[in-house]
Amino acid sequence: MTPSLDTLCHSQFDCRLDNPTLLKAITNLCEATDSGLLLHSANGTEIFRFSSLRTRQAQHQVTSILVHHLERIGTVKLNVIDPDKADAIMMCVKQIIESSLDQDVTSENNENHHFRDILNAAPIAISYINGQTRNVEFINPMFQEVFGYSLDDIPTMDDWLERAYPDESFRNNIIASRSQKIADYRTLGLPVPDIRTHVVCRDGSTRQVLQRVRWLGEHRVTSYMDLSALSETENRMQTRYGMLEMLLTNATLDEVLISIVRRIENNINTGSRCSVLLLDKTHTSFEKSYAPSLPKNYNDAIIGVQIGLGVGSCGTAAYLGKRVIVEDIMTNEYWRDFTALAQLAGVQSCWSQPILNSAGDVLGTFAIYNDTPSSPNNDDIDLIGFAARLAAIAIENRSTQLDLENWAFSDHLTGLVNRRRFFELAERSLVESYQQHIPMSVVILDVDRFKKINDQFGHIVGDNVLKALAKCSKHVIGNQGVVGRLGGEEFTILLPESNLLQATSIAESLRQELAKLSTPDGSEDIVKFTVSCGVSSNDDLEISLDELVSRADHALYQAKRNGRNCVIAYQQPE
Numbered sequence: 001m002t003p004s005l006d007t008l009c010h011s012q013f014d015c016r017l018d019n020p021t022l023l024k025a026i027t028n029l030c031e032a033t034d035s036g037l038l039l040h041s042a043n044g045t046e047i048f049r050f051s052s053l054r055t056r057q058a059q060h061q062v063t064s065i066l067v068h069h070l071e072r073i074g075t076v077k078l079n080v081i082d083p084d085k086a087d088a089i090m091m092c093v094k095q096i097i098e099s100s101l102d103q104d105v106t107s108e109n110n111e112n113h114h115f116r117d118i119l120n121a122a123p124i125a126i127s128y129i130n131g132q133t134r135n136v137e138f139i140n141p142m143f144q145e146v147f148g149y150s151l152d153d154i155p156t157m158d159d160w161l162e163r164a165y166p167d168e169s170f171r172n173n174i175i176a177s178r179s180q181k182i183a184d185y186r187t188l189g190l191p192v193p194d195i196r197t198h199v200v201c202r203d204g205s206t207r208q209v210l211q212r213v214r215w216l217g218e219h220r221v222t223s224y225m226d227l228s229a230l231s232e233t234e235n236r237m238q239t240r241y242g243m244l245e246m247l248l249t250n251a252t253l254d255e256v257l258i259s260i261v262r263r264i265e266n267n268i269n270t271g272s273r274c275s276v277l278l279l280d281k282t283h284t285s286f287e288k289s290y291a292p293s294l295p296k297n298y299n300d301a302i303i304g305v306q307i308g309l310g311v312g313s314c315g316t317a318a319y320l321g322k323r324v325i326v327e328d329i330m331t332n333e334y335w336r337d338f339t340a341l342a343q344l345a346g347v348q349s350c351w352s353q354p355i356l357n358s359a360g361d362v363l364g365t366f367a368i369y370n371d372t373p374s375s376p377n378n379d380d381i382d383l384i385g386f387a388a389r390l391a392a393i394a395i396e397n398r399s400t401q402l403d404l405e406n407w408a409f410s411d412h413l414t415g416l417v418n419r420r421r422f423f424e425l426a427e428r429s430l431v432e433s434y435q436q437h438i439p440m441s442v443v444i445l446d447v448d449r450f451k452k453i454n455d456q457f458g459h460i461v462g463d464n465v466l467k468a469l470a471k472c473s474k475h476v477i478g479n480q481g482v483v484g485r486l487g488g489e490e491f492t493i494l495l496p497e498s499n500l501l502q503a504t505s506i507a508e509s510l511r512q513e514l515a516k517l518s519t520p521d522g523s524e525d526i527v528k529f530t531v532s533c534g535v536s537s538n539d540d541l542e543i544s545l546d547e548l549v550s551r552a553d554h555a556l557y558q559a560k561r562n563g564r565n566c567v568i569a570y571q572q573p574e
């Protein structure tokens, strides 16, 4: 910053007159030339006077305006005895003063260059504004890098404020009052508190910065620490916490996976979309797609696709069990057979990470798609890895939960639904039956003389009989109903859409099939057995589940009394 010469004359030239070299040089000149001399600064203050007895008598006076680099810095009045020497003496005076000033300006310039160098090297954006003229005199390279503006874009403070805060009412209210506060702090001699603010950059983007204002004489030095990178990190942390929280809720697997996709999409560049693709049980082809931002026909086309080398980013990543980064789909060989699909979705790059379970098996993939060719930075890689791990946990959680549910709801010996589950399902069916006016039926089935089988062949063979019965019953009933084990050698069958006649017929078929079964006894022999069944239905009137079951039980009792190995439908007593 070169201070104007005017400033030098007014504020600094006077005090520099005590510079002994300058005073000595002028005094010497006056003595050598018999001159008297009176020097005024530009504002008229007398700053130097020399006179001797002879010069006081001298009649010839010359006045000259002292000009330095076209700027007036003061006047010199000479009293000379020999008028012919007046111009030469005046020239000498000027040279002495100007060379002294040049030295001062040069040292000032050196200081200013040093100051500039420091600002240029500073890692934060800095502007240097003249508080009186409001001219932006300097901005450092970091300022240009962070905000994009050059000095030509913002020659004055008002230009800067208009660009940085384009909303006029915000400028007139918030910014104006902030400027007033900054002035007040200055008047009070207090440091101006730092503030967080959002600045609009030259390219229209917004940067969050920490603004610090300090005064250097008349100059306002403002530094801006870029917080945008910091808030990006904060956002990413928030996203991660949000996803972890989701895992702890009762959300279904579908909800968790969609939530992972959505949250990552909100956290990355606009124009980027995400997907979770899940493999089928054989781990060879994609079975499910969670990609709500990709077109439906894209998702549909992915289902059933066999994974392998060159099956896009995800097919290849799932096949290799390794992350696959495709920066440009149109030129990458993994996408050679899928470019039309990519065009359909409007994606040009795809980074895919396999989802691995704790045993290291590939369960699917998590991927980020971009609408332009692009490569991920370290943060992106980190985020993809995090999303894939989270998806793996969600999937494993879900399967553990299913295992637990199965364990809680199924009979351990036969794998059929247990008593508790059977009654839950039957209760639900009964409600629907009345709502839809479709009768439902219940069959209770009991192995005849099972005690004898146990006694004769032992408990293990008895167990095998029960398992064989369960397997055969499930097969015969198929999707007509649900087979459950009530306990011991007693089973039950729920037939939600069968009336009494149909249910009796189904039970009769089952009885016949079971009678054909032969269970090995562990030696040469085989075990044959029969069953008796009681059937009830809600054809005729609205009854409770307890009543329905008790009627079937009653019918079973009849079947046993009738000699076993038969099916009896419940009949209302006359």
Ligand SMILES: Nc1nc2c(ncn2[C@@H]2O[C@H](COP(=O)(O)OP(=O)(O)OP(=O)(O)O)[C@@H](O)[C@H]2O)c(=O)[nH]1
Residues within 6 Å of the ligand: 413, 446, 447, 448, 449, 450, 451, 452, 454, 458, 459, 460, 461, 462, 463, 466, 487, 488, 489, 560, 564
């Ligand atoms: N092997 C085996 N036996 C069981 C199991 N649960 C109950 N039992 C046996 O099943 C038999 C049931 O006998 P009972 O209730 O007297 O009836 P039953 O011999 O089948 O005669 P009826 O029902 O009158 O035809 C008992 O001997 C129980 O010990 C089981 O899980 N495994």
